[in-house]
Amino acid sequence: MSYASVWRSGANFLIGRVAGALAQIGSVTLMYGDMIRYTLLRGPAFRLVVEQMNTIGVGSLGLVMVVSVFTGAVAAVQAAYQFASVVPLKYIGSVIMRSIIIELGPVLTALVVGGRVGASIAAELGTMKVTEQIDAMRAIGINPIRYLIVPRVVAATIMLPVITIFANAIGIFGGYVVAVTSVGVSSATYVNGLKDFFYMKDLMSGLLKAVVFGNIIGTMGCYFGMATEGGAEGVGTATTRAVVSSCVLVLIMDYLLASVLFRIIFAE
Amino acid sequence: MIKITGLRKKLGAKQVLDGIDLEIATGETVVVLGPSGTGKSVLLKHILGLMPADEGTIEVDGENIVGLGETALNQIRRRFGMLFQGAALFDSMTIGENVAAPLREHLKLPETEIQRLVHERLDWVGLKDVEDAKPSSLSGGMRKRAGLARAIVMDPQFILYDEPTTGLDPINSDVINELVRSMQKRLGVTSIVVTHDLHSAFKVGDRMAMLYAGKVVFSGTPEETKTTRNPYVRQFMDGSSVGPIQPV
Numbered sequence: 001m002s003y004a005s006v007w008r009s010g011a012n013f014l015i016g017r018v019a020g021a022l023a024q025i026g027s028v029t030l031m032y033g034d035m036i037r038y039t040l041l042r043g044p045a046f047r048l049v050v051e052q053m054n055t056i057g058v059g060s061l062g063l064v065m066v067v068s069v070f071t072g073a074v075a076a077v078q079a080a081y082q083f084a085s086v087v088p089l090k091y092i093g094s095v096i097m098r099s100i101i102i103e104l105g106p107v108l109t110a111l112v113v114g115g116r117v118g119a120s121i122a123a124e125l126g127t128m129k130v131t132e133q134i135d136a137m138r139a140i141g142i143n144p145i146r147y148l149i150v151p152r153v154v155a156a157t158i159m160l161p162v163i164t165i166f167a168n169a170i171g172i173f174g175g176y177v178v179a180v181t182s183v184g185v186s187s188a189t190y191v192n193g194l195k196d197f198f199y200m201k202d203l204m205s206g207l208l209k210a211v212v213f214g215n216i217i218g219t220m221g222c223y224f225g226m227a228t229e230g231g232a233e234g235v236g237t238a239t240t241r242a243v244v245s246s247c248v249l250v251l252i253m254d255y256l257l258a259s260v261l262f263r264i265i266f267a268e
Numbered sequence: 269m270i271k272i273t274g275l276r277k278k279l280g281a282k283q284v285l286d287g288i289d290l291e292i293a294t295g296e297t298v299v300v301l302g303p304s305g306t307g308k309s310v311l312l313k314h315i316l317g318l319m320p321a322d323e324g325t326i327e328v329d330g331e332n333i334v335g336l337g338e339t340a341l342n343q344i345r346r347r348f349g350m351l352f353q354g355a356a357l358f359d360s361m362t363i364g365e366n367v368a369a370p371l372r373e374h375l376k377l378p379e380t381e382i383q384r385l386v387h388e389r390l391d392w393v394g395l396k397d398v399e400d401a402k403p404s405s406l407s408g409g410m411r412k413r414a415g416l417a418r419a420i421v422m423d424p425q426f427i428l429y430d431e432p433t434t435g436l437d438p439i440n441s442d443v444i445n446e447l448v449r450s451m452q453k454r455l456g457v458t459s460i461v462v463t464h465d466l467h468s469a470f471k472v473g474d475r476m477a478m479l480y481a482g483k484v485v486f487s488g489t490p491e492e493t494k495t496t497r498n499p500y501v502r503q504f505m506d507g508s509s510v511g512p513i514q515p516v
Contacts, residue, residue, distance in 0.1 A: 128359070135318050136356035140370040140418070141342040 028223050031145070035153060035219075038146045048151035049158075055120075056152070056218075057159030060113050061166060067112050068167040071104050072096060072174025079175075080183040089185050093193025096175035098202055105168040106160075106206045107254055110213035113160060114246035118221040121152055122242035125225025126235040134226070149226070153218035160214025161207045168206070205261045212257060213250050220246040269294050270315060270426065270458065275324035276482075277310060284310050286482030288324070297452055297459040299473035301466075301504065303513055306479045308462040309353065312428045315460070316348055317341040328426075346374055349419030349457075353431040355411040357403035357418070363390070364399030367418045374422065389417040392454070393447055409440030416447060420455065427451060429461040433468045441468060448472040466505065470494075478504065480513055 075096045083089055125148060128134050137144050172194065179185040224242040228234045275288040284307040292298045300308050313319040315326055317333050325332045333344050357366045367386045371377055377385075386399065393413040403411055412432060419427055429448060433441035445468050451457055463469055469476060469490075476493040478486040478501055485500045486493070493501060503511030 131354055131359075132352045132356040133358055135313065136350070136352055136358070138318055139316050139345060139348070139350045139352075140373065140422075141345050142369065142373050143338070143342075 027227070028219065031149070031223055031226070032219060034145050035150055038143060039150050039154070042146060044150045044154050045146065048147065049154050052151045052155030053159050056113070056117050056155050057163055060116055060159075060163055063116060064109050064112055064163050064167050065170050067108055068100075068105070068170040069174035071108055072100060072171035072176075073178045075099060075104065075171070076175040076178035076183060080179070089183065090189050091193055091197075092179050092183065092185055093175070093190035094197035095193075096179070097172050097194050098197060100171040100175070101168045101206045102202050103206070103254075103258075105171055106164050106210040106213060107250065109164045109167045109210065110160065110217065110250045111247055113156075113163065114213075114217045114220075114250060115243050117156060118217050118242045118246040119239045121218065121221030122225040122228075122239045123235055125222060126228035126238040129226060129228045130231055130234060144226070149222040152222055153215060156214040156218030156221075157211055158214070160217070161210040164207060164210040168203075201266050205257075205266065208261070209254060209257050212253055216249045216253060217246045220249065269327075269329060270460070271325075271327040272311075272315070273325045273327075275311070275314060275326065276322045277307070277314065277319065278322055279310070283482055285314070285321075285324075288479075288482070288484055290477055290484055290487070292458055292460060294458050295452075295456055297448070297461060297472055297474045299461045299463060299469040299476050300479055301464060301469055301476055302479035303464060303504065303515075307482050308479055309430050311479070312350070312430050312460065312462055315428060316345060316350060346422060347425045348428060349416075349422065349424035349426070350428040351412065351415050351419050351430065351432055353434060355403070355415030357411055357415055359403060361403075362399060363395070363401050363403065363406070363414045366403070366414060367421050370418065370422050385421060386417075389421045390414070392420070392450075393417045394443065407440075409436050409443065412436065412440075412444055413447065416444075416451075420451060423455060425457060427455075427457050427459045429459065429463075431463055431465075432461065433463065433465045441465065442471075444468075445471040 076092065079092050079095050080089065083092065125134075128148075134144050134148075137147065176187075176190050179190050180187050221242045224238040224245070228238040230237075270290075270292040272288050272290045275285050276283070277285040288311060290298070290300075300311065302308050310319060314321050315328075315333075317336065321334045325334050327333075328344055328347070331344070333341065336344070357363070358369070361369065364383075364386050367389055368382050371382050371385060390396070390398065393416050395410060395413050395417065398406065398410065398414065403414070406414065416432075432444045432448065436444065448459065448461060449472055452459060459472075461469070461472055470493075473490055475487065475489055477484050478493075478498075480500050486496065486498045488496060494505075496502070499512050503513050509515055
C-alpha cells in the first residue's frame with residue numbers, strides 16, 4: 001500500500017468520525033429542542049416526574065452514601081498526610097468541607113449516578129425501542145418525548161443536587177470520623193474549621209454544577225436509549241455509550257463551570 | 269380507504285420500498301404476503317407515519333399523510349389500531365393499563381367508563397382476569413390478544429396487523445385468525461395483515477398482495493392467488509428455494 005493511499009484512508013476515517021460526532025451532536029440538540037418545546041407546551045407530566053425522582057434519586061441514595069463516606073474518610077487521611085509539618089491540623093475540617101462541597105461531592109455523585117442511572121435509562125429505553133414499544137406508543141398517539149424523556153431528564157436535573165446535598169453531609173461526616181479517631185484532631189477543632197471557612201458561594205456553585213450534571217446524565221441516557229438499533233447487542237452498546245458520554249461530559253463541564261464560576265463570577 | 273402511490277424508502281444502502289402502489293378499499297381485509305426482509309413491516313410503519321417516506325403518497329380517506337407533522341399524524345393515528353409483531357405491550361404497565369393507555373391519552377372519560385371499556389375489549393379477545401397482570405407473565409398468544417385489545421379500544425376505522433400469528437402454535441394462530449375476522453364483522457374495519465403464514469392469509473384475507481424487492485409483484489383475490497401463474501406467487505406458495513425469489 002502506498003503512502004498516499006494510507007494517508008487517504010486515514011483522512012477518510014478521520015472525516016467519517018468527525019462527521020459522525022457532528023451528526024450525533026445535531027441529533028442530541030434536536031432532541032433537546034423537542035424536549036423544551038413539549039415541556040413548555042404541555043408541561044411535564046407531574047406523576048411521571050415524581051416516579052422518576054423516586055427511581056433516580058431515592059434509588060441512588062444508598063450507593064452515593066457509601067461513596068461519600070469513604071471519600072470524606074480518604075480526604076481526611078490525605079489532608080493529614082499532606083499537612084504534616086506544613087499546615088496546622090486545625091484547618092483539616094475546612095479543607096475537607098470545601099473540597100467536598102465544591103468538587104468531590106458534585107463530581108463523584110455525578111459519576112456514580114451517571115453510571116447507575118445513565119445505564120438504567122439507556123437500557124430501559126433501548127429495550128423499549130428494539131421491542132417496538134416506542135413505535136407502539138407513537139402509534140396510539142402518545143408522544144415518547146413527553147412521556148419518556150421529559151420526566152427522566154427533569155427528575156435527574158432536580159434530584160442530582162438533592163443527592164449531592166446528602167453526599168456533602170455524609171462526606172464531611174466521614175472526614176470527621178477519621179480526623180477525630182485516627183488523625184488526632186479534636187471534635188471542636190474540626191467543627192470550628194467547618195464554621196470558620198464556610199462560604200455560601202462554595203455550596204451554591206457545587207449545587208449549580210450538580211444541576212448541570214443531572215441534566216447531562218438524563219439527556220445522555222435518554223438520547224442513547226432512543227437511538228438504540230438492533231437487539232440485545234444494540235442495548236448493550238447504547239448503555240455503554242450513555243455511561244461513557246455522561247462521565248466524559250460531566251468532567252468537561254466541571255472544568256468549564258469551574259472556570260466560569262471561580263475565575264469570573266466569584267472571582268475576588 | 270387507503271391508497272398508496274409510488275411509495276419509496278431507502279434504509280442505509282438498501283432500497284426497501286421501491287415504488288409501492290396499493291389500494292385498500294373501505295371494509296376490506298388485504299393480506300400483504302412476502303418473504304422476510306421485503307419491507308412488509310416497513311410498509312405498515314409508513315401507513316401509520318412512524319417512518320417518513322422518501323417519495324410517494326399515502327392517502328387515508330383522501331388525505332395524504334406523507335410529510336405531515338407529529339401533531340397532525342396523531343389525529344390520523346387515532347383512527348388506526350395496530351397489532352405489533354411482538355405485541356409491543358408496555359412492560360412497565362399492567363395489561364389493564366396497556367389497554368387503557370389510548371383512552372387515557374385521548375379521551376377524558378370517567379375511570380369507571382375506562383374500566384368498563386378495558387374489560388369489554390379484553391373480553392372480546394377472550395381474556396379474563398388479566399387486567400392486573402404484567403405482560404411478562406402472559407403467554408405469547410395472550411400477549412398478542414392483549415395487544416389486539418389495545419389496538420381496538422378506540423374503535424378504529426383501520427387495523428394493521430404485523431405478523432399476527434408468527435411464533436404462535438397452530439391453535440393460538442387460529443384464535444388470532446378468528447379474532448381478525450370477528451373484528452372485521454364487529455367493527456366493520458378496514459384491515460391490512462402482513463404475514464408470511466399462508467394458512468392465516470387465506471383464512472382472513474379478502475384480497476392478497478405480494479411484496480418482493482420493495483414492489484407489489486401480484487395482487488388478487490384468494491382464488492386468483494391460488495391459481496395464478498405468477499412465478500413469485502407460485503414459488504412462495506410452493507415454498508420452493510428455486511425461482512425468482514432469492515433467499516435472503
